Amino acid sequence: MLGNMNLTRIFSKGYVTNWFTADTIIPVVGLPILAYGIYRIVVRRTMGSVRFVSPNSPPSWNWSSKDIIERANKIVEDAVKFYDSLAELEDPSINNLVRPFMQHENRMQLETGQLTFFQHVSEDEGVRAASVEVTEVLQNLQIDLFLRHDLYVKFDTVWKQIKDNKYEKGTEGFEVFRYVEKCIKDFLRAGLDLSKEKREEVKKLRKLISFKSLKFSENMGKQNEYIAFSKEELEGVSQSVLEQFETFWDERTKTEKYKVTFKYPDIFPVMKTAKRTETRRKAFVADQNKTPENEEILLETLTLREKLAELLGYATYAGYNLDNKMAKKEEVVFDFLKDLKDRLLPLAKKELKHLKAMKKKECEELSIPFDGEYYSWDHRYYDNTLMKEKYNVDFEKISEYFPIESSISGMLNIYEKLFNLKFIEQTKTIVKNIWNDDVKLLAVYEMEDSASSKFLGWIYFDLHPREGKFGHAANFSLAPSFIDEEGRRSYPVTALVCNFSKPSSKKPSLLKHDELNTFFHELGHGIHHLVGKNMAARMNGPSSVPWDFV
Structure with missing residues (x-):
């Protein structure tokens, strides 16, 4: 149902400097136990009379x-x-x-x-x-x-x-x-x-x-691999994307080269907008062949799984x-996929014919031979071109309506309305303990009525790429919700880890439409972690239900 909402109406165009309502957090008592201290945290809000109280502190990340x-x-x-x-x-x-x-x-x-x-x-x-x-x-x-x-x-x-x-x-x-x-x-x-x-x-x-x-x-x-291209090879890639690439002087070719890493904010814009087929082919093949040592591990693991x-x-x-x-049975999955294929194949053939015609026309304009094929490395580019030319949809321009801070604020506002929640960013050093300066920490409350709240748990946002960090997008459950022997709730902690482009001095971080969908998807898992109220940890959160439901 949420997927049908007009998100552009929810997130206004513009750049904001503050995500959430500012609140003052004051720990009254600190008695750390392992990673999780028992702080009684009182939140004083600057508007209204609602008092937000957290029965425990967020985790400590000072581990060797x-x-x-x-x-x-x-x-x-x-x-x-x-x-x-x-x-x-x-x-x-x-x-x-x-x-x-x-x-x-x-x-x-x-x-x-x-x-x-x-x-x-x-x-x-x-x-x-x-x-x-x-x-x-x-x-x-x-x-x-x-x-x-x-x-x-x-x-x-x-x-x-x-x-x-x-x-x-x-x-x-x-x-x-x-x-x-x-x-x-x-x-x-x-x-x-x-x-x-x-x-x-x-x-x-x-x-x-x-x-x-x-x-x-x-x-x-x-893996921190990259592929290098000259500016000419990156024809079609916008200046704003080029500015995010590290550059170096290639002594062999006597040209400046751009380092395109295989992190999403780098490789995807190249695959979507680079006009030269050979550039896209090289980028795609290099990305697919990163971490070559994993090929043997994958094949060995598949064999071990079959033996098991x-x-x-x-x-x-x-x-x-x-x-x-x-699904229970393989036949159910194959029947579902066959039915899906039968329904979509006529449309896919029609679209493929149109995409091939687009490619042929562009090859003629660029005086490049057209071999009649439509390759994997072609798809992001021509799909993006199709959206622009046929539907007047320019995803890069649309991203200007989705600066990351106001976009996330808008998403959280949806959950506040649907589930009567309240998200409060933690900014005080005495409370906030994080593993990287870019990470955001939020306390989450359930609004029982307009004048009272109940603490639900903590959620972290780690949204930008860096060396050594998980390279995709996922939600991680750091601590589950459960009721202990004394009948007290142990509050959940969850983290959203993504890889969206970082803001720079020249422009803020802007979410592409697919990135917006990705964050909304992972945020759904995070909320699932936070709102569980069952007695046992394994009965709360996404892991409590079958994965083909998740």
Whole structure:
């Protein structure tokens, strides 16, 4: 429904210097516990009489690589002892098995979310490396956990006691029932119904897949490759985009060259606007071939996944992966895609014919041979040209209506209206603790009525590219929402990590239409993290529902 709104009407053209209502944040008591302090934060607003109170502080980001590794090792040590104690229960029940297990899982997510996040955003290479290292350790802990037959037997005992019971939806009993059901499914998907020998084989495969996946991601995070072009080769690319490229003098060609990195704000404008086919081809091929060491990792991982699926009794890894999704079966996906293809193919052929005609005409105008083909590196350019010529849509000009600060303010305003929320940017150093100076931190409140508010959690915006940072766009859950043993809410922390062009002294950061959609999409995940009110962490946020629903 939101996608049908006229966003241009919501976000007025112009450049703003302040995102959100300014508020004064004063911590009254500071008692840090690990990464999360227990601050009682009182927010004094300059307008109205509403008082905004936060029961806890945002996370601290002052971690060294040593701190991260030591904390992860302690988490693993404590977890193993805890699981061992549960395995010794003689008469497992909801109260002595399920609830303690749930609370332990809640607390684990509270800490591990931050420890594994550093690899994606930290400016310190050592911290990023430590975060990758502990991610593998923590993932291996989870692999070991759900292949513990002794724990599965305890959970299965409780499941048999409650599986035929009827619970009213929305009650605590129903949530506990669903929690146990999910745990049983996790055990079985891990291979607990296999022989001991096969379980050991599954464990080795899972750990190897985990290692290779992390290595793949780490390599992508480290890549800082680029392709160099002269100004002539970048004909068609606007001056404002050219100004964002680093330049150098090429002694071999005796010309100034522009470094086009493979970050979205660099590579996409070139693919969309560079007139020369060869420039687009070189840029596309270079981008597709970045991080060449990942090719072998990818192929090896695909083979390992197929072996894992076969061990677990599935014909393909896709079949295994779909088993806990809404689609359930490969045939459902193929039928859906075939139906989609059949409906769209006539339109696609018509559009392709038109795009080829555009390419032929331009090749003739530029005295370039036309081979009758329409390549992958052609599409962004001619699609962009089609929008300009046929529909009078110029995405670069449209971006002038979407400076990043007022655009985000407008998006947040939509959520404020839909869900009665309030977002307050934190600017005071005593409260704000961030991993990079560009990062924004916001406190989020639910407005119970016009005069009172209830704290929901924290959200970070890390929006611009830098070396070593995660290169795409994603929402990361740093701490989940859950209710602890004392009946108190532990508040969620989430982060939106994107790669939009940075503002300069000459112009602000302007969001292209696809970037606007990307941010709105990821913000939706962030809001999902923040508004969860269930008892268990795994029942809140995007990970609580099937991924083909997300």
